[in-house]
Amino acid sequence: MATIPFRQYQSRPSRQASMDPQNEFKIHTEHYIGIDVGTGSARACIIDEKGDIVGLASQNIGLWQPQHGYYEQSTTDIWHCICICVQRALNQNSINPSTIVGIAFDATCSLAVFNTETDKPVSVTGPKFDSQINDHNVVLWLDHRPIEETQKINATKHNLLRYVGGTMSIEMEIPKVLWLKNSMPKEKFAKCKFYDLADALTHIATGNENRSFCSVVCKQGYVPVGVDGSVKGWQEDFLDEIGLGELSKDNFARIGGVNGANGHYLSAGELAGTLCEKAAHDLGLPTGVAVGSGVIDAYAGWIGTVGAKVELGDGQLDSSAASNDKSQAFSRLAAVAGTSTCHLVMSPEPVFVPGVWGPYRDSIIPDYWLAEGGQSATGELLRHVLETHPAHQAAQNMAESYNTNIYEYLNEHLREMAKTTDAPNVSYLCRHFFFYGDLFGNRSPIADPNMTGSVIGLSSDKSLDGLARYYYATMEFIALQTRQIVEAMNTAGHHITSIFMSGSQCQNDILMHLMATACGMPVLIPRYVHAAVCHGAAMLAAKAATADKVTGQGEDLWNIMDRMSKPGKAVRPSKDETLKGLLDVKYKVFLKQCHEQREFRKDVDAVVGAWGKKE
DSSP: OOOOOOOOOOOOOOOSSSSGGGGGGOOOEEEEEEEOOOSSEEEEEEEEOOOOOEEEEEEEEEOOOOTTTTOEEEEEEEHHHOOOHHHHHHTTTOOOOOGGGEEEEEEOOOOEEETTOOOBOOOOTTOOOOTOOOOOOOTTTTTTHHHHHHHHHHOOOOGGGGBBSOOOTTSSHHHHHHHHHHHHHHHHTTTTEEEEEEHHHHHHHHOOOOOOOOHHHHHHHOOTTTTGGSSSSSHHHHHHHHGGGGGHHHHGGGGGBBBTTTTTEEEETTTEEEEEEHHHHHHHHOOOOOOEEEEEHHHHHHHHHHHHHHHGGGSOOTTEEETTSGGGGGGGEEEEEEEEEEEEEOOOOOOTTTTTTTEEEEETTTTTTEEEEEESHHHHHHHHHHHHHHTTHHHHHHHHHTTSHHHHHHHHHHHHHHHTTTTTHHHTTTTTOOOEEOBBBOSSOOOBBTOEEEEEEEOOOHHHHHHHHHHHHHHHHHHHHHHHHHHHHHHHHOOOOOEEEGGGGGGOOOHHHHHHHHHHEEEESSSSTTTTHHOOOOOOHHHTTTTTTOOOOOOOHHHHHHOOOOOOEEEEEOOOOOHHHHHHHHHHHHHHHHHHHHHHHHHHHHHHGGGGGOO
């Protein structure tokens, strides 16, 4: 891989400043870099000591689909894109690389594979798995190849599954490791070591084998020491039972080792090491820059949003604590919305929620617990609904003629429809249209990959108005399913009273108002709508930079979040009681559509079972 040369910084004296070095006044400003690796792109975000973004750049990354349901990436390609982003971000405001004192990574929860002997990428492309053919060593989170392996894992009903909502998702990494074992030549698999993608990037940056609690606890079946009698974190009996017993050898060295023995595990932003010489050269940064322990991308969204300074009512704040106290986060749900949506909430004690991943201890802040709900497809669902409708191209053409995107155009079209029909609001337009949108399965709270969609009120309307109604119904579904997830979490013991959003969906005002009204709580929009996740990663870099070089102890992450988070905007629930009543009725229908389809399938399966298994 070609490396990017170190960019020499050239200072420019002010016109008014004396050229006598004795009289020059220089202000030293430190900067921190957050790297966010999503499904389709890498981004670099540079912030200053106040948390203000002073540089932001992105670069598309490669994504390969060798067959249906298989999705692969390359850490070599991803690292190259990261280096490009860092250089662009530095150049935007001529930032001196010597002022960079911290860097940290977040990434999708994807599996990265390297050779134990050479530390080179191992191809995950079957059937040859030949790195000479390609260096695709990342099995993307979206990859659904390990269907049978996931079923085998969940059939064990092992106790650790309690900490992933009762069942391990096909999106997690242990099923993918098991698929590789079942598919790779035995001698090749024996030389593989495995990382979550964020940990792989930290490994490339530092050269060491440190791992993040966020990665291993949330996606790899690691149970922190002391939880449910866990002694080493990794559960040897579980690995034996599912057929991965060889990973227990040498104190689990191929998956990170044992903490304090042959491994080192860290909470978010703790000092994972410093930039090694090669990584520093690639990035155009000095060696020795502090590297913070990384997180999964959604968790960086939590960091980048829930500390936002907003005015909340008495019902959304704990009156027994300061408004900026860490405990205020217990009532704040972070909704990180992109292709899919993740829902994260922190608690002081473990709260078990059926169909919700977690509770995960130490994943962000030591000794605190995170729960993770989610919707398998939100942004992707909206895109799918629009692109498969007969009026899609007409809507796209109209949007382009108004120099806007299709979502903003359709929002305005809905308002015009309401105005011309004298409707009280856009929700009234779809009062008899009921759309259930689990077209990509259900992550939470049903946790059923076999869930599908359904429509009541379907007509032959192929017009632009018909598309607008379908589009609105999809947004309504997203809002109602968010309510379902919030209610499941609160019923189990959480106390969520506000939703802190991040991602491009924040810009959709109809969706945000629907979500606030459907859930009956304010929705908070961050200042950095498009950069909340990498802004959170940059805060991890700031934490790493505060670490003592000897003890590794640094500033508390919440304090950094409180200091660096920016004011947000609140979207309040509607005060229109009729609208709230309408959404309540639509929610009852939504729940019936959700639960009754499972009953329908069960009834049908009972009848056709005599035919044997049919694909």
